[in-house]
Amino acid sequence: MTSTRRFLLAGAALLCTMAGLSAAHAQALPDLKGRTIVAVTENAYPPLNFKDPKTGESVGWEYDAFNEIAKRLNAKVEWKLTSWDTMIEAVRQGQFDVGMDGITIKADRKKQVDFSDPYMVSxxxxxxxxxxxxxxxxxxxxxxxxxxxxxxxxxxxxxxxxxxxxxxxxxxxxxxxxxxxxxxxxxxxxxxxxxxxxxxxxxxxxxxxxxxxxxxxxxxxxxEEFGFIFKPKSNLVAPINAAIKQLKADGTFDKLNQKWFVDYKLNQ
CATH class of the missing domain: 3.40.190.10 (Periplasmic binding protein-like II)
Known part of the structure; x- marks a missing residue:
């Protein structure tokens, strides 16, 4: 196992602790009643988000994680793409409901957008x-x-x-x-x-x-800790945080870490 992989899995383990698994898994999540969440990413940051060179499909850890979050909240996801340099401002203005691109939670960014709880440590x-x-x-x-x-x-x-x-x-x-x-x-x-x-x-x-x-x-x-970003005072932050907590506790994030950081190989 490479040192990089050891650091990655060690960091992921910090966020995916199994303490309190039963209570978190059993807890009912908010029901968004079929709401469509417009999510945006750059689609150029493997293995978090990228275009599969073989299939042309947009794939990655963040796609899988957020699709599962939406499923558990009874919501649908409409995926959009934008460049990194416009993403934070576009989300701040409400052009998209949520943004993700391995975005580090930082104090200066918190002045512009709201963050979810961290979903990964790197x-x-x-x-x-x-x-x-x-x-x-x-x-x-x-x-x-x-x-x-x-x-x-x-x-x-x-x-x-x-x-x-x-x-x-x-x-x-x-x-x-x-x-x-x-x-x-x-x-x-x-x-x-x-x-x-x-x-x-x-x-x-x-x-x-x-x-x-x-x-x-x-x-x-x-x-650094990665989080999803939202426009200020978004009503999505609380339900998505609840879902993040559940996915950490029930081992879903562990499975995604295994899939994307250990098992998956990009086609050259």
């Missing part, structure tokens, strides 16, 4: 090409001015690169910005950048999808 890792030998920790990366990091602006990965790896300058020319996380990973593969920071969930997805192409180096940085 950490930041340094993703590099499989043959990388020039550095294996943030200090060594920072010391070599020729090394570049790829990031998607406004993400936790970007801010971790700025403040925990480099010098705190958000306009540092060593950071190359990309419209999507997937494009930053393509740049890494092509040699246009030398490192991309990613959470443990996504790093596991890419390593499995592209054997002998990527690897993780160094120790995990930081600790």
């Amino acid at each position: 950490e930041q890792f340094m993703m590099v090409r499989a043959n990388e030998k020039r550095f294996d920790n943030p200090k060594a990366f920072k010391a070599n001015a020729k090394l570049l990091v790829g990031a998607q602006g406004g993400t936790t990965n970007f801010f971790t690169a700025v403040y925990e790896v480099l010098d705190g300058n958000e306009k540092n020319p060593r950071i190359k910005l990309y419209d999507t996380f997937g494009l930053s990973m393509q740049a890494l593969k092509a040699g246009d950048v030398d490192m991309v920071l990613t959470d443990s969930a996504s790093s596991q997805g890419y390593i499995k999808a592209f054997p002998n192409t990527y690897k993780v180096v160094g120790k995990p940085m930081g600790h």
